[in-house]
Amino acid sequence: MNDWLHIGKLEDIPLQGARVLETAFGNIAVFRTQANEVFALRDRCPHRGGPLSQGIVYGRRVACPLHNWAIELESGEAVAPDKGCARRFSVKVERGEVYLAAQGDTAGSSGGEGAGNHGLYVGVGVTGH
Numbered sequence: 001m002n003d004w005l006h007i008g009k010l011e012d013i014p015l016q017g018a019r020v021l022e023t024a025f026g027n028i029a030v031f032r033t034q035a036n037e038v039f040a041l042r043d044r045c046p047h048r049g050g051p052l053s054q055g056i057v058y059g060r061r062v063a064c065p066l067h068n069w070a071i072e073l074e075s076g077e078a079v080a081p082d083k084g085c086a087r088r089f090s091v092k093v094e095r096g097e098v099y100l101a102a103q104g105d106t107a108g109s110s111g112g113e114g115a116g117n118h119g120l121y122v123g124v125g126v127t128g129h
């Protein structure tokens with residue numbers, strides 16, 4: 001079962017942008033789509049580690065700011081013909097408040113990191129467009 005960590009208000013995340021959370025196991029980008037859906041991925045592009053949080057969100061994808069790979073926000077998968085996957089984290093929105101699962105979604109997890117680690121450090125700034 002997940003522990004849900006309150007990370008702020010939906011309105012704090014720019015539309016078609018992202019907010020970055022610093023955690024003990026790397027930065028997490030929390031994205032907000034035009035349709036007010038929220039997704040969270042590790043803030044590292046599967047290509048060469050570009051900061052996905054600084055990319056442009058369109059539909060349910062984000063374009064990496066470095067070499068323009070398209071990444072599916074729901075799965076973290078690169079859109080073909082590119083291949084790779086950014087780790088995905090579970091998020092939910094309730095009454096305008098955003099919550100992140102303190103343990104990342106295990107699907108596709110490379111394992112090892114963050115086992116038993118509930119101590120997400122949340123802070124940092126907002127990036128967006």
Ligand code: FES
Binds near residue numbers: 049050064
């Ligand atoms: S690092 Fe993201 S497309 Fe190259």
